[in-house]
Amino acid sequence: MQPRRPPPPALLLSLWLLPSLALAAAASADPQYTDVPRQSPAVGLPRGILQLAARAALHFFNFRAGSPSALRVLAAVQEGRAWVDPQEGCKVDLVFSTEQYNPEQEGEEHSGKCSARVFFKNEKPRPAINVTCTQLFDKVKRQEKDYLLYKQMKQLKTPLGTVSIPDSHGHIDPSLRPLWDLAFLGSSYVMWEKTTQFLHYYLVQLSSVKQLKTDDDSIDFDFTVLLHEFSTQEIIPCRIHLVWYPGKPLKVNYHCQELQSPEEGSGTVEGSAMAQNEFNNF
Template identity: 40%
Template sequence: MPGLRASPPAFLLLLVLVFPRGSPAAPGAGQELEPGSRSAVAAARVALHYGNFQARSLGGLRALGQVRKATLKNIPESGHKYYLQFSTEDYRTGEDAGNCLATVLYPKKKSPPVVSIKCSHTKDKKEIQEEDNRFYQRIRHQSKPITGNNIPDSYGNIEPALEPVWALAVAGSSSIMWEKSTETLGYFLAQVKSVRQWVRKDDFTEFDYTVLLHEIPTQEIISCHMRLTWLPGHPLKVKHFCASNADEGSGAESGSAAGPSAEKGAKF
């Protein structure tokens, strides 16, 4: 596949991991989709939501570039499974961030999409760790607990002091958007309505957020409360409650301006 930065052996291994030979869910018998179709693009975004949350990193956050290839297969008793190849961009800068292979299964039962994703990188691990540490130190060295409202503002701008807070919101809300996504509904982070930092005695940072999610294609704005805990190199812990569904709330832990334009980040 043109443009992949992984070496040929590494890329072949990536293909085997995501599309195992002989698997009963191999995409060969599936339906080829137009890469730019709504369903293919939506599934790729779900994969990235999951990947951004699991990555544990603010320096490695990605936005969707272009879907290169998409295949859909109906898995009996399970649901629809998408096989995807797509490019990504750095969430903050818009620069090339590497390519990804992913599968996304939308279960027939009410549960989050089942995602497997493997990506090549244009940043090395040390560079990402250094960027994470810079974000962390900016949070720790504030003279008083961080508070903020309406991030980004109506012009899409973010105060420099609040850049780490926005990046954390992107990472944390990715878990909510992944969990809430279905084959017919997708989500973007539109805005941080409010944020407040909690003072802790250990090295972790902890924040309370109210975030606004833009639901596609309904165009509804969903308000969610999110409690987020983070320390570089450790799993990102998120608990949330969304006001649109009174019975909806969950906790998740990573294993590792309104509208669609917000996907690629606001103006830092």
């Protein structure tokens, strides 16, 4: 019996390249693919970590901006890399594009770009975030819009109490839009603080609103929102107390009803208390 001939060098090279080609194809085909360095174990890294990190960064960004007129939502993750340290947690560096949350004005730029570093401590909420975004809104126009919204809220004649915003058809009455935008702004803090590397949140509905009297000119609201918790698919009611005045740091405290540990679902913060986190243009 003759000994088998070794495969030609070209075939050996193609076989050696197959895993690399397959990996590259997966990265280009799957927007949720995460580039993890070989030396960093990927154990416990959830699928879609780049999108989750981008949403957490935007929740933090929206809260710190403190402007209902400057709200942004995620458009797409453009690039990113995640590292996993079994003892510490997961660190994500990424670049993503954003869109204006309520693009009503024609002739304005509605898209932008952000870069962020997000650090998730092992299964703990409130990721540490450094985020920088390109300027998306003219400062003077944004201030004018915020003050117009502020005046609308001060003159609001619709009885407050039990509401459904949006309604069962997903519609938001224009007269109630300022309420929804303020609820979205206050909820941004709650969603950021509750996010972990395995859980993220989406605002589903504003279900009740109570406007409180204040000793100054600020707007003071107690409201209840429903948050959709991924990946448990639970709907979480959260009561939020929000104090807002255009150009000043947002003040938020909240309590969420949860099946696990209700005491872990409450928090309080003022925007100025977050100065240790990097926060740039909006």
